[in-house]
Amino acid sequence: MMMLTFNRQTLPFRTEFAVAGTRCVLATNSLEVLQSAAGWRQGTDLCGSASFEMEVFVDSAMDNRAHQAAFFRGHRHLVFALLPPRSFVTYDLLRRRVHGILSVAAARDCFFWNNLLLPITVGVLGTTVGVVPMHCACLDHDGNGLLVAGVSGAGKSTLSAAMAGYGFSFVSDDWTYISKEGSTLVAHGLSSRVKLLPDAVRFFPDLRHLAPRTTLNGELAYEIDPSRTEGFAVKHRSHPRRIFFLERTSQSGCYFVPCQSDYVRSFFEKNAERLPDELVQAKAFRTSIIQSLSSCAAWILRTGESPQKTAEAIGDFVTGANNARV
Numbered sequence: 001m002m003m004l005t006f007n008r009q010t011l012p013f014r015t016e017f018a019v020a021g022t023r024c025v026l027a028t029n030s031l032e033v034l035q036s037a038a039g040w041r042q043g044t045d046l047c048g049s050a051s052f053e054m055e056v057f058v059d060s061a062m063d064n065r066a067h068q069a070a071f072f073r074g075h076r077h078l079v080f081a082l083l084p085p086r087s088f089v090t091y092d093l094l095r096r097r098v099h100g101i102l103s104v105a106a107a108r109d110c111f112f113w114n115n116l117l118l119p120i121t122v123g124v125l126g127t128t129v130g131v132v133p134m135h136c137a138c139l140d141h142d143g144n145g146l147l148v149a150g151v152s153g154a155g156k157s158t159l160s161a162a163m164a165g166y167g168f169s170f171v172s173d174d175w176t177y178i179s180k181e182g183s184t185l186v187a188h189g190l191s192s193r194v195k196l197l198p199d200a201v202r203f204f205p206d207l208r209h210l211a212p213r214t215t216l217n218g219e220l221a222y223e224i225d226p227s228r229t230e231g232f233a234v235k236h237r238s239h240p241r242r243i244f245f246l247e248r249t250s251q252s253g254c255y256f257v258p259c260q261s262d263y264v265r266s267f268f269e270k271n272a273e274r275l276p277d278e279l280v281q282a283k284a285f286r287t288s289i290i291q292s293l294s295s296c297a298a299w300i301l302r303t304g305e306s307p308q309k310t311a312e313a314i315g316d317f318v319t320g321a322n323n324a325r326v
Contacts, residue, residue: 011055020122020177020188021131021237022051030058032108040118051129052096054121062086062103070116070216077276079124083116085109091124093279098125114191115223116216122177122190127275127282131177131188132289135271138171138187138238139163141318145187145238147176147296149267150246155307158200159246161224162307166315169233170194170226178240178289185292187238193223203307243298244314254303254313261294268293 011027017040018024026037033056063086071082077094086103098121106112126133136149137160146168148156157173164170172189179186195215200222201207212220226232243264244256268290275283303310 011057019118020126020190021179021186022122022126022129024052024054026054026056028056028058030056030102030107032104033058033102036108036110036113052098052121052125054098054100056100056102056107058102058104058107060104062088062101063105065103069218077278081120083112083120085112087112087117089117089120091121093125093128093276093282096125096128115193119175119190119192123175123273126177127286128279130285131179132286133273134176134178134268134289134293135174136176136243137173138176138189138240139168140171140235140238141168141315143239144242145171145185145240146314146318147187147240147243147293148246149243149271154246154248156246157194157196158203158307159310161194161196161200161204162311163314164226164229164232166308166311167233168311168315169235169238171235171238173226178293180289180292183292185240185289185296187240189234189236191225191227193225195219195221195223197221240293240296242318243293243296244301245298247300247302249302249304251302251304254301254305254310256317257300257302259298259300261298263300264294264296264298265290 011029013029013031013034014027015034015037016023016025017037019040028034065086067084067086068082070084073080077092079091081089083089085105087100087106089098089100091098122131123133136147137156139146139148139160148159150156160170160173171187173192173194177188179188196204196207198212198220207222210222212222215221227234245259245267272286
């Protein structure tokens with residue numbers, strides 16, 4: 001396989017930015033990429049050494065290639081990805097490096113960066129650079145993070161959107177990135193859009209004004225930008241204190257069933273992405289994060305109610321728990 005070698009002459013423009021608790025040093029040949037990077041929360045959490053390096057070469061020849069759907073292939077600590085529109089990215093987990101050849105269309109597309117490249121990059125590299133991707137949503141209530149977990153199709157995204165509309169601050173949907181500051185857990189979110197399946201229009205009538213689109217995994221879904229949705233408050237980080245495991249039921253009502261730390265640990269371990277054997281430190285770090293999460297107060301939430309009524313029940317439950325401590 002032919003490998004491209006980038007250097008300072010090839011990639012003369014450099015910057016750095018923080019994303020989901022990581023620090024990235026970016027080199028590129030594109031002023032458009034450099035200008036886009038100005039919006040990625042520069043100047044925050046940038047102390048210390050780089051979490052990972054990203055080299056992005058923008059090549060107009062890529063725009064002439066045939067369209068191809070997203071495709072991933074991994075071999076040990078290497079991951080190869082074809083991403084629309086017409087871009088090729090490689091990830092080296094061992095060396096914490098990203099190399100990408102992007103089309104001009106991808107380089108200037110904010111949707112591509114915010115909803116594909118950056119979330120995928122943090123998802124692939126995360127555990128090796130100090131943040132663990134966890135399959136759950138995160139909302140914030142008075143500075144306390146609330147994780148919503150559950151199997152695929154349980155309704156995490158619709159419940160998260162309903163909770164944001166009810167008054168919780170929105171941190172993340174579907175994937176949350178967990179790190180540690182000392183012994184304190186920190187949950188990070190990205191500026192990704194919330195994906196709601198077509199039947200969510202029953203609970204959110206305003207979706208009728210939008211057109212669903214095909215997502216990366218081939219599903220048809222509405223995509224809403226939390227930062228531009230009326231009534232939503234957005235935070236980029238929170239401190240997880242509670243975990244709710246969402247289970248749908250045909251019975252009416254919302255029931256909060258306390259669960260033990262073993263349940264929390266088992267759930268997140270079974271849903272964790274496989275890591276190559278050579279990433280010993282990353283595996284140990286993820287185990288420590290899951291162990292810390294298992295110390296959070298946790299409940300199985302069985303609900304047969306709408307997302308809005310379930311969000312209201314969670315609000316009442318959390319408020320009652322807070323009052324009980326006073």
